[in-house]
Amino acid sequence: EAHRQLALQTARESLVLLKNQNNFLPLTKKYSTIAVIGPDADNLDALVGNYNGTPSRPVTILEGIRRRFSQSKVIYAEGTGLTGPVMHAIPSESLFTDDSRKEHGLKGEYFPNVELKDAPVLTRTDSTVNFAWGDQGISPQLLKNYSVRWTGVLVPPETGDYLIGFTGQDGFRLWIDDQLIAEEWTIHHPADTLTKLMHLEQGHRYKIKIEYFETIRSAEARLVWSMPGQDGKDAVDAAHQADLVIMVLGLSPRIEGEEMNVHTEGFAGGDRTSLDLPAPQEKLLERVHAIGKPTILVLTSGSAVAVNWADAKLPAIVEAWYPGEEGGTAVAEALAGDFSPSGRLPVTFYKSVLQLPAFEDYSMRHRTYRYFDGDALYPFGYGLSYTTFAYRNLQVDKENVPADGSVTISVDVANTGRMAGDEVAQIYLTHSGIPAAPLRSLQGFQRVHLNPGEQKRISFMLRDRDLSVVDQDGKHRILPGKIDIWIGGGQPLAISGRPAPAGARAQFTIGSEASLPD
Known part of the structure; x- marks a missing residue:
């Protein structure tokens, strides 16, 4: 239980409130029906990210909202996949063990090796192929390094164009009528989904065969399709029924990561060629918003997402990242106002x-918040709160600092709003008149909890390396001149018509020069 509480605290403190027009959040008004829409709403992947353990009782964002808003009717629609149509496991009703069509499902033969060789140690009928065995294995003989062959007949319920394929970790091959339509016969993580568009006839019998192997981790095997006419109608219907819409969109470790088999608009392998929300999700968001219901966007991602349209049109946006096993609880609590969001962006959005320099350009110009002089959507260090703060009585303990000395800066931070909350006070330095020096550089931050009307004094001590700049030879040097200080709830920048964060300024002078050891 202590681990779950730590996970919850971490999720709470990492959420970043990106937009809150006219204090739309927290949701103090009672909504009779809430529609939760999007591919990351009920998605474990959107909680855990890459290089993760396996949580025992994960709380998805959908589940968290259902628990916290139990007095409201909460309806759910996936609406779209991450980068394409929604893919569902092919149901038992469309699968048969053989051409006689007497028994639903597929014949599964399970082998205690990855080569599908020798006699199977288990043969059974699987009603569907929709398994997430994880690290638990299938049986004592099939814990790791096993393989499976499924065979049978597929009978579509209607005529049309189907996107059909397989999701697997590790390797898989899928044949329809002896035609190989999906193959990823490799050890890989996370699971890949490969699909092919096929025209299928209602009632026709299609021979199907799947081969699959798993080595040691996170086993997943799913036979999936997208049926004709699935174009987000479920999401539109849900939005029409609701008084409030919560869109849960963004990325997932299935589409951003290392050396991945993702080749669609905006992605190249695990890399991204665009910062935009994936096109199918953007289209769904705009379509749902056009219905006219109040709409909140909750983003899940491990990197920046350029939600320009959402920022212009929606009243509230929350960045949840991949928030962990208690992420759904934290998101729901934040929306309800059980705590005030206090996370700050660790990257520039x-x-x-087009605002980024070419990949082959190795200069620092325009790179990171320290050298970017453009208008960011949301800058590094940015994050809103449900309350307000003020910075007062900033003091520098010395006006002139020797190159081998240190300086301490202190300031009072006060909660001037009506709600308790954390403020993340950040100290930035600007070296005036030094060519190639950063526009500003973060040299420290402190999280301080304040009740309404409460004030606390905080201090930052800066030493020689904090006061230095890096020259063209990569050496840390302390140079004489004036240094401007800003302590506040973010960088001293006003963006998109929003005021700059609260803060205070000061200045001191370095009177001598020194080179620091590597």
């Missing part, structure tokens, strides 16, 4: 990749 650019408006477009």
Whole structure:
């Protein structure tokens, strides 16, 4: 239980409130029906990210909202996949063990090796192929390094164009009528989904065969399709029924990561060629918003997402990242106002990749918040709160600092609002008149909890390396001149018509020069 509480605290403190027009959040008004829409709403992947353990009782964002808003009717629609149509496991009703069509499901033969060789140690009928065995294995003989062959007949319920495929970790091959339509016969993580568009006839019998192997981790095997006419109608219907819409969109470790088999608009392997929300999700968001219901966006991602349209049109946006096993609880609590969001962005959210220098350009110009002089969508260090803060009585303990000395800066931070909350006070330095020096550089931050009307004094001590700049040879040097200080709830920047964060300024002078050891 202590681990769960730590996970919850971490999720709470990491949430970043990106927009809150006219204090739309927290949700103090009672909504009779809430529609939760999007591919990351009920998605474990959107909680855990990459290089993760396996949580025992994860709380998805959908589940968290259902628990916290139990007095409201909460309806759910996936609406779209991450980068394409929604893919569902092919149901038992469309699968048969053989051409006689007497028994639903597929024949599964399970082998205690990854080569599908020798006699199977288990043969059974699986009603569907929709398994997430994880690290638990299937049986004592099939814990790791096993393989499976499924065979049978597929009978579509209607005529049309189907996107059909397989999701697997590790390797898989899928044949329809002896035609190989999906193959990823490799050890890989996370699971890949490979699909092919096929025209299928209602009632026709299609021979199907699947081969699959698993080595040691996170086993997953799913036979999936997208049926004709699935175009987000479920999401539109849900939005029409609701008084409030919560869109849960963004990325997932299935589409951003290392050396991945993702080749669709905006992605190249595990890399991104665009910062935009994936096109199918953007289209769904705009379509749902057009219905006219109040709409909140909750983003899940491990990197920046350029939600320019959402920022212009929606009243509230929350960045949840991949918030962990208690992420759904934290998101729901934040929306309800059980605590005030206090996370700050650890990266710049650019408006477009066009604001980034070419990949082959190795200069620092325009790179990171320290050298970017453009208009970011949301800058590094940015984050809103449900309350307000003020910075007062900033003091520097010395006006002139020797190159081998240190300086302490102190300031009072006060909660001037009506709600308790954390403020993340950040100290930035600007070296005036030094060519190639950063526009500003973060040299420290402190999280301080304040009740309404409460004030606390905080201090930052800066030493020689904090006061230095890096020259063209990569050496840390302390140079004489004036240093401007800003302590506040973010960088001293006003963006998109929003005021700059609260803060205070001061200045001191370095009177001599020194080179620091590597």
